[in-house]
Amino acid sequence: MELDKALEELELLQKKMYAYNVASSAIYLDAVTVAPKDTAEGRGIALGILAGESQKVFTAPEVGELLEFLGQHREELCPIVSRQAEVLTREYKKMSLIPAEEYMEYAMLTNEADDVWHKAKEKSDFAMFAPLLEKIFAFNRKFASYYDSTKAPYDALLNEYERGISMEYLDAFFAAVKEKLVPLIHKISEAEQIENDFIYRHYPIEAQRKFSDYLMEVLGMDRSHSTIGETEHPFTLNFNNKDVRITTNYQEHNLVDSMYSVIHEGGHGLYELGISNDLQYTCLAGGVSMGVHESQSRFYENLIGRSRPFIEAIFPKMQEFFPEQLKDVTAEQMYLAVNRVEPSLIRTEADQVTYCLHVMIRYEIEKAVIGGELEVKDIPQEWNRLYKEYLGVDVPDDRHGCLQDSHWSGGMIGYFPSYALGSAYGVQMLRNMEADVDIWEAVSKGDLSVVTGWLKEKVHRYGGLLEPSEVIRNACGRFDPEIYTDYLVQKYSEIYNI
Amino acid sequence: MELDKALEELELLQKKMYAYNVASSAIYLDAVTVAPKDTAEGRGIALGILAGESQKVFTAPEVGELLEFLGQHREELCPIVSRQAEVLTREYKKMSLIPAEEYMEYAMLTNEADDVWHKAKEKSDFAMFAPLLEKIFAFNRKFASYYDSTKAPYDALLNEYERGISMEYLDAFFAAVKEKLVPLIHKISEAEQIENDFIYRHYPIEAQRKFSDYLMEVLGMDRSHSTIGETEHPFTLNFNNKDVRITTNYQEHNLVDSMYSVIHEGGHGLYELGISNDLQYTCLAGGVSMGVHESQSRFYENLIGRSRPFIEAIFPKMQEFFPEQLKDVTAEQMYLAVNRVEPSLIRTEADQVTYCLHVMIRYEIEKAVIGGELEVKDIPQEWNRLYKEYLGVDVPDDRHGCLQDSHWSGGMIGYFPSYALGSAYGVQMLRNMEADVDIWEAVSKGDLSVVTGWLKEKVHRYGGLLEPSEVIRNACGRFDPEIYTDYLVQKYSEIYNI
Numbered sequence: 001m002e003l004d005k006a007l008e009e010l011e012l013l014q015k016k017m018y019a020y021n022v023a024s025s026a027i028y029l030d031a032v033t034v035a036p037k038d039t040a041e042g043r044g045i046a047l048g049i050l051a052g053e054s055q056k057v058f059t060a061p062e063v064g065e066l067l068e069f070l071g072q073h074r075e076e077l078c079p080i081v082s083r084q085a086e087v088l089t090r091e092y093k094k095m096s097l098i099p100a101e102e103y104m105e106y107a108m109l110t111n112e113a114d115d116v117w118h119k120a121k122e123k124s125d126f127a128m129f130a131p132l133l134e135k136i137f138a139f140n141r142k143f144a145s146y147y148d149s150t151k152a153p154y155d156a157l158l159n160e161y162e163r164g165i166s167m168e169y170l171d172a173f174f175a176a177v178k179e180k181l182v183p184l185i186h187k188i189s190e191a192e193q194i195e196n197d198f199i200y201r202h203y204p205i206e207a208q209r210k211f212s213d214y215l216m217e218v219l220g221m222d223r224s225h226s227t228i229g230e231t232e233h234p235f236t237l238n239f240n241n242k243d244v245r246i247t248t249n250y251q252e253h254n255l256v257d258s259m260y261s262v263i264h265e266g267g268h269g270l271y272e273l274g275i276s277n278d279l280q281y282t283c284l285a286g287g288v289s290m291g292v293h294e295s296q297s298r299f300y301e302n303l304i305g306r307s308r309p310f311i312e313a314i315f316p317k318m319q320e321f322f323p324e325q326l327k328d329v330t331a332e333q334m335y336l337a338v339n340r341v342e343p344s345l346i347r348t349e350a351d352q353v354t355y356c357l358h359v360m361i362r363y364e365i366e367k368a369v370i371g372g373e374l375e376v377k378d379i380p381q382e383w384n385r386l387y388k389e390y391l392g393v394d395v396p397d398d399r400h401g402c403l404q405d406s407h408w409s410g411g412m413i414g415y416f417p418s419y420a421l422g423s424a425y426g427v428q429m430l431r432n433m434e435a436d437v438d439i440w441e442a443v444s445k446g447d448l449s450v451v452t453g454w455l456k457e458k459v460h461r462y463g464g465l466l467e468p469s470e471v472i473r474n475a476c477g478r479f480d481p482e483i484y485t486d487y488l489v490q491k492y493s494e495i496y497n498i
Numbered sequence: 499m500e501l502d503k504a505l506e507e508l509e510l511l512q513k514k515m516y517a518y519n520v521a522s523s524a525i526y527l528d529a530v531t532v533a534p535k536d537t538a539e540g541r542g543i544a545l546g547i548l549a550g551e552s553q554k555v556f557t558a559p560e561v562g563e564l565l566e567f568l569g570q571h572r573e574e575l576c577p578i579v580s581r582q583a584e585v586l587t588r589e590y591k592k593m594s595l596i597p598a599e600e601y602m603e604y605a606m607l608t609n610e611a612d613d614v615w616h617k618a619k620e621k622s623d624f625a626m627f628a629p630l631l632e633k634i635f636a637f638n639r640k641f642a643s644y645y646d647s648t649k650a651p652y653d654a655l656l657n658e659y660e661r662g663i664s665m666e667y668l669d670a671f672f673a674a675v676k677e678k679l680v681p682l683i684h685k686i687s688e689a690e691q692i693e694n695d696f697i698y699r700h701y702p703i704e705a706q707r708k709f710s711d712y713l714m715e716v717l718g719m720d721r722s723h724s725t726i727g728e729t730e731h732p733f734t735l736n737f738n739n740k741d742v743r744i745t746t747n748y749q750e751h752n753l754v755d756s757m758y759s760v761i762h763e764g765g766h767g768l769y770e771l772g773i774s775n776d777l778q779y780t781c782l783a784g785g786v787s788m789g790v791h792e793s794q795s796r797f798y799e800n801l802i803g804r805s806r807p808f809i810e811a812i813f814p815k816m817q818e819f820f821p822e823q824l825k826d827v828t829a830e831q832m833y834l835a836v837n838r839v840e841p842s843l844i845r846t847e848a849d850q851v852t853y854c855l856h857v858m859i860r861y862e863i864e865k866a867v868i869g870g871e872l873e874v875k876d877i878p879q880e881w882n883r884l885y886k887e888y889l890g891v892d893v894p895d896d897r898h899g900c901l902q903d904s905h906w907s908g909g910m911i912g913y914f915p916s917y918a919l920g921s922a923y924g925v926q927m928l929r930n931m932e933a934d935v936d937i938w939e940a941v942s943k944g945d946l947s948v949v950t951g952w953l954k955e956k957v958h959r960y961g962g963l964l965e966p967s968e969v970i971r972n973a974c975g976r977f978d979p980e981i982y983t984d985y986l987v988q989k990y991s992e993i994y995n996i
Contacts, residue, residue, distance in 0.1 A: 019547035022540070023521035030524050034531070038722040039741035042520070045779060046737075049517035053551070224536040239544075243537035281543060 001069050003076060009066050010084065013057070014282040020054035022239055029245065032231045044111055051107050052100075059095050067092055080278060083465055087283050097146040106139050110411040117409035124399035126380045133408055134376045137369055140413040144370070154370040157414030162291040162421065164469040167367060170417050173424065173481050174360045180485035182390065184492060185353060188341045189392075191496040196337035198255075201325045205250045211321045212248060212262045218314060218446055219266040219300065221246075226269055233406065234261040236268035236297075240280050244269045255322070256338055257349070260301050267300030268293055270452055274460025289468035290415060294422025295429065296455065302352045302423070303430045304451060309444035311335040317446075339495050343391040345400045352423075353488055354391060359420040361386040362405070366413055424484035428476035429455070431483060499567050501574060507564050508582065511555070512780040518552035520737055527743065530729045542609035549605040550598060557593050565590055578776060581963055585781050595644040604637050608909040615907035622897035624878050631906055632874045635867055638911040642868070652868040655912030660789040660919065662967040665865060668915050671922065671979050672858045678983035680888070682990060683851060686839045687890075689994040694835035696753075699823045703748045709819045710746060710760045716812060716944055717764040717798065719744075724767055731846075731904055732759040734766035734795075738778050742767045753820070754836055755847065758799050765798030766791055768950055772958025787966035788913055792920025793927065794953065800850045800921070801928045802949060807942035809833040815944075837993050841889035843898045850921075851986055852889060857918040859884040860903075864911055922982035926974035927953070929981060 024047060031043055057063075070077065070085040077085065095103075113132040120129035144153035147160060155166045212228055221244075231247040238244045246265035248258045271287050279285045287293040304310050315331035326334075341351045347358035365382055368374035374382055383402040384395040395401040407415050433439055433454045442450040458475040472479060492498075522545055529541055555561075568575065568583040575583065593601075611630040618627035642651035645658060653664045710726055719742075729745040736742045744763035746756045769785050777783045785791040802808050813829035824832075839849045845856035863880055866872035872880055881900040882893040893899040905913050931937055931952045940948040956973040970977060990996075 015543060015547055016551065019544040019551070022525060022544035023548060026524040026528050027520060030527060034725055034727060034743070036721060036723050036725050036741060036743075039737070042738040042741050042779075045513060046517040046520035049514055050521060053514065053517070053555075057551075223534060225534050227532055227534050229532060239537070240540040243534060243540050245532070245534075280540070 001066075003073055006066055006069050006073075007081065009062075010070065010081065010088075011282075013063060013066070013088075014084065016057050017054065017283065018240070018281045018285070020050060020057070023050055024054075025237055025239060029237055033229055033247075040115070047111070048104070048107060052104060055095065055100065055103060058092065059100075063088075063092060064096070080282075080284065080465065084282055084284055087464060091283070094147055098143065102139070102142070106143075106411065109135055109139065110409065113409040113411070114406070117403065117406065121399050121403040124397040124403065126398040126403055127377075129403065129409070130376050130379075133379075136408060136411055137376060137413065140411070141370060152371075154367050154414065157370065158417065159414075161412075161415045162289050162418050162468055164467065165291070165417070165421070170363060170421075173421065174363065176481035176485060177356050177360065177420070178390075180482075180489060181353060181356060184489055185341065185343065185357075185391075187498045188353070188492060188496050189343070191498050193342075194336045194340040194495075195333070196340050198326065198329050198333070199337055200253050201255070202253060203255045203322060203325060205252055207321050208250045208255075208258055211318070212258065214317060214321070215259065215262045215314075216266065218448060219263065219270065220448055220452055221266055221269055222273065225273060228262065234265050236265045236272070238269075238272035238286060240285060241273055241275045241277065242280075244272045255325070260305060260338075263305040264297045264301040267297035270300070270455070271296040271460050274452070274456040275463040276461045276465075279463040279465060284464035286463060288462065288464045288466065288471055290418035291421040291425065292459065292468050292471050294419050295425035296422075296459065298419075298423050299426040299429065299451075299455070300448075303426055304443060304448065306338050306352060307440075307443065308332075308335050309440050310446075311338065313444055313446035336495060339492070341492060341496070343393050345387070345393055345395060346404055348404075353492055356420045356423060357390045359416050361390060362416040363420075365402075366416065370413065424479075424481055425472055425476055427484040427487045428480065429458070430487075432458075432475065432477065499564075501571055504564055504567050504571075505579065507560075508568065508579065508586075509780075511561060511564070512582065512586075514555050515552065515781065516738075516779045516783070518548060518555070521548055522552075523735055523737060527735055530731075530733075531727055531745075538609060538613040542606050545609055546602045546606040550602040553593060553596075553598055553601050556590065557598075561586075561590060562594070578780075578782065578963065582780055582782060585962060589781070592645055596641065600637070600640070604641075604909065607633055607637065608907065611907040611909070612904070615901065615904065619897050619901040622895040622901065624896040624901055625875075627901065627907070628874050628877075631877075634906060634909050635874060635911065638909070639868060650869075652865050652912065655868065656915060657912075659910075659913045660787045660916050660966060662965065663789070663915070663919070668861060668919075671919065672854075672861065674979040674983060675854050675858065675918070676888075678980075678987060679851060679854060682987055683839065683841065683855075683889075685996045686851070686990060686994050687841075689996050691840075692834045692838040692993075693831070694838050696824065696827050696831070697835055698751050699753070700751060701753045701820060701823060703750055705819050706748045706753070706756055709816070710756065712815060712819070713757065713760045713812075714764065716946060717761065717768065718946055718950055719764055719767055720771065723771060726760065732763050734763045734770070736767075736770035736784060738783060739771055739773045739775065740778075742770045753823070758803060758836075759846075761803040762795045762799040765795035768798070768953070769794040769958050772950070772954040773961040774959045774963075777961040777963060782962035784961060786960065786962045786964065786969055788916035789919040789923065790957065790966050790969050792917050793923035793970075794920075794957065796917075796921050797924040797927065797953070798946075798949075801924055802941060802946065804836050804850060805938075805941065806830075806833050807938045808944075809836065811942055811944035834993060837990070839990060839994070841891050843885070843891055843893060844902055846902075851990055854918045854921060855888045857914050859888060860914040861918075863900075864914065868911065922977070922979055923970055923974055925982040925985045926978065927956070928985075930956075930973065930975065 067089045144156035147156040225242045226244045229247040234248045236246045248261045250258045312331045319326045341353045565587045642654035645654040723740045724742045727745040732746045734744045744767045746759045810829045817824045839851045
C-alpha cells in the first residue's frame with residue numbers, strides 16, 4: 001500500500017462514520033421533536049440497519065489492514081493523522097472483540113429498554129423495568145472485559161466515558177466532596193432560606209422563547225450555525241462544528257428551568273462550535289469526553305450563569321421580557337434565588353451544591369451492581385436509603401427515584417460520574433482563567449467573548465486531538481477536588497451568611 | 499443458493515434500501531425545517547456519502563447474482579416477491595450503469611444547487627443559478643443514456659417519473675389541452691370576474707394552523723401516523739405507511755393558499771398511508787409514480803376540495819375559525835372564489851384551468867434544453883415568451899419566472915408533466931367513482947371516507963405492486979384527455995355563465 005492511498009482511505013473511512021452519525025442523529029432529532037407518536041417501529045428498523053451497516057464498514061478487515069499499515073508508518077504521519085490512527089485503532093480493536101450478534105442484540109435491548117423505561121417511569125414501577133436493566137448490566141459486565149480485561153469491570157466502563165479515570169480516582173474525589181459538602185449543606189439548611197417565589201410566577205412560553213433567543217445571543221451562539229428547539233429533555237446534538245442544535249423545555253410557571261438548560265446546553269454547543277476546522281469529518285471532531293463536555297456546559301450554567309456579575313448584566317433585559325412578573329424584583333434577589341440550595345429528589349433540577357451528591361449516589365449504586373454487591377432488584381431500596389442519608393430527603397416513588405434518569409435504559413453505565421467531574425474541572429479552569437484575564441469585567445457587561453475565547457484556546461479547539469487527561473492538565477493543572485469544594489464553600493457561605 | 503436463503507437476502511436488501519431512504523429523508527426534512535442556515539456543507543458531505551453507500555449496497559455483485567437467481571425461480575415466487583424481483587432487477591441494471599463517482603457527484607451537486615437556487619431566487623438572479631443548472635441538465639442528459647439508451651434522452655427521463663409515457667404521448671395530451679383550454683380561458687377572461695377580495699383579508703397564522711388541523715381531520719389523516727409542518731414549499735414525505743409528514747406554508751393575508759396546499763399534500767399523504775402493510779420496507783412501498791401521486795393529491799385538492807358540496811360542508815366551520823373575516827361571506831361566494839380563473843405567474847398558485855398551461859411551458863422548456871435546442875442561459879427569455887403567449891402575462895423578474903420552482907435545483911428533469919397528467923387521470927377516476935358510488939352525498943356532509951375508500955381500493959393499496967399504466971387502467975380505463983377537458987369546460991362554463 002502507498003501512504004498517499006492509505007491517507008485517502010483513512011479520510012474516506014472517517015467521512016463514512018461521520019455520515020452514519022449524521023443519519024442516526026437526524027433520525028433521532030426528528031423522533032424527539034416532530035415525528036408522530038406511533039412511528040417507532042419503522043424508525044427502529046432503519047436505525048438498527050444503519051447501526052449494522054456502520055459497524056460493518058468500520059470493522060471490515062481492510063480497515064484493520066489500513067490501521068496496521070498506518071501504525072507501521074507512524075513516524076511519517078502528521079500529528080493529526082497520527083492521532084486519528086491511534087484513536088481508530090483503539091476503537092477498532094475494541095469493536096473487533098465485540099461479537100456482531102452481541103452488538104446488535106444490545107442495540108435492540110436498549111431500544112426496547114428505552115420504551116419500557118418510559119412506561120415504567122410513568123407508572124412508577126421499577127419491577128417492570130428491572131428485568132431489562134439486569135440484562136443491560138450483564139451486557140456491560142461482559143463488554144467491560146472486551147474493553148479492557150486487565151481492569152476491574154467498572155473501571156473499564158468508567159474509562160469508556162472518561163479515559164483515564166478509575167474507581168480509585170473517583171473514590172478520592174467523592175470522599176473530598178462528601179467531607180466538605182455534606183457539612184455545608186447541613187449549615188445551609190439551618191440558615192435562613194432564600195426567597196424565590198417570583199421564579200414560579202406565570203411566564204408565558206412565547207416570552208420565554210424570546211428570552212432564550214436573547215440568551216443564545218449573550219452566549220455568542222452563531223445562529224447561522226446553531227438552533228434552539230424544544231424537547232421533553234433538553235440536549236445538544238452536533239452534526240459538525242458548523243451545525244449544532246440545542247433544545248430546551250419550557251414550563252409556564254418556571255422562569256429559570258429553561259433559562260439554565262439553555263445556558264447549559266449552550267455550553268455544550270459552544271464547545272462543539274469551537275472545535276478546529278481541520279478536525280471536521282474525522283474521529284477527532286466532537287468533544288473529547290463526557291467529563292470535559294460537562295465541564296463546559298456546567299461552566300456556563302453555574303460558574304458564569306449563576307454568578308453575580310452575569311445576573312446583574314442580564315437582569316435589566318429579563319425585566320424587559322417579563323415586566324409584570326419581575327417589576328418588584330431586584331437583580332440581587334434574582335442572584336440569590338438562582339443560587340438557592342435545597343436538597344431535592346431530581347438530579348436535573350438540583351442546585352449547584354447538592355448536585356454532586358445526586359451523582360455520587362448513582363456512582364455508588366453502579367459500582368455496587370457491577371461489583372456484584374447489589375442486585376438490580378434491590379436498587380430502589382438502596383437508592384432511597386442513600387437519598388435519605390446524603391440529602392435527607394424521602395423518595396416517595398420510583399418515578400422520583402431510581403427511574404428518573406434515561407441513562408441506564410440507554411445502556412450508559414459509568415456515565416454519571418462525568419457530570420460531577422465536569423463541575424470540579426470547571427472550577428479549576430475558572431481559577432486559571434481568572435489568573436490569565438479579567439473575565440468579570442467583561443461578564444458584568446454581558447460579554448462572554450473573553451470567557452469563550454479562553455475556553456476555545458485551552459479546550460474547545462482540540463476536539464479529540466488530545467486525551468481528556470491532557471486537556472484537563474492544560475486547562476486545570478493538577479486535578480485537585482479541594483479547589484472545587486473551596487469554591488462552593490466560599491460562594492455559598494457568602495450567599496447564606498454562614 | 500437455496501430459495502429460502504435468497505428470500506431472506508432479498509428482504510434484508512430491501513430493508514437496507516429503506517433504511518438509507520429514511521436516513522436521507524430525515525436529513526432532508528431537517529434541512530428544510532429546522533436546520534440553521536449555513537449548514538449545507540456538512541450535510542452535503544453526509545448525503546453524498548450515504549448515497550454512495552446505498553448505491554454500493556444495491557449494486558454489489560451479490561445483488562446481481564441474487565436477482566438473477568430469483569429470475570430463474572420466478573415460477574416459485576409469490577406475486578409480491580416476483581414483482582419485487584422484477585422492479586429491483588430493472589433498477590439494478592440501470593444503477594449498475596451509473597458510475598458510483600457520478601452518482602455521488604450528482605448528489606453533492608444538487609445539494610449545492612438547492613442552496614444556490616434559494617439565494618438566486620431571493621435575488622431574482624438566474625445568472626447566479628445558471629452554471630449549476632447547466633451541470634444538472636448535463637448530468638441528466640448523461641443519465642438518460644444510462645436509463646435507456648434506445649430512447650431519446652428526454653423520453654428516458656420522462657419514463658423515470660412516469661413509466662410508459664413519452665414525448666409523443668405528452669405532445670398529444672398537451673395538444674388536446676391547448677385546443678380546449680386556451681379558448682375556455684379566453685372566454686372566461688371576457689366574462690364577469692368572480693369577486694374574491696375576502697380571501698385576502700387578515701387571517702392570523704395561529705388560526706390558520708388550527709384550520710389546518712381541522713382539514714387534516716376532514717381528510718381522515720390519522721395524526722398518530724402523520725404530522726403537518728411548515729416549510730417554504732409544501733411537500734409530502736413518507737417514511738412508511740405508518741409515518742407520513744406533510745408541510746404547508748402560511749400567509750397572513752391569504753386564506754386559501756395554505757388551505758389547498760394542506761388538501762393537496764393530504765392527498766399525497768393518504769395515498770402513502772393507504773399502501774398495504776405487506777409491501778412495507780420493500781421496493782414496492784410508496785406510491786408507484788409521480789403521475790399517479792399527483793392524480794391523488796389533485797383529486798383531493800380540485801375535484802373534491804374545489805367542489806360545491808365540499809365547500810358547503812366545511813364553510814360553517816371556516817366561519818367558526820374566522821368569524822370576523824367571513825361574516826359577510828356565503829358558502830356559494832366561497833365556492834366561486836376558490837374557483838376563480840385568472841392567468842398568473844406562479845404555478846403553485848394557479849387555478850384549476852390555467853394550471854395545465856404552466857406545466858406545459860415547463861415541459862416545452864425541458865424538452866428543448868435536453869434536446870439541445872435551447873441553452874440554459876436562454877431559459878428566462880424563453881420562459882417569459884411562453885408565459886406571454888399561452889397565459890398572456892408579463893413576467894416581471896426571474897423570481898416570479900423561471901426561478902420559482904425547486905424541481906430543477908433538486909435535479910428533477912422530466913417531473914413536471916406528471917402534474918398535468920395527474921389532473922387528467924384524476925378526472926377519469928372521478929367519473930368511474932361516481933358510477934360506482936354516490937360520493938357527493940357523503941362529501942356534502944364533510945365525510946371523505948367513501949372517496950378515500952374507493953381510491954384505497956383502486957389505487958392506494960397497490961403501492962408499486964402494479965405498473966403505473968396498470969393502476970391507471972384499473973382506475974381510469976383508457977386514457978382520454980377529452981374527459982378531463984370536458985370536465986373543465988363543463989364546470990367552468992357553469993361557474994362563469996358562459
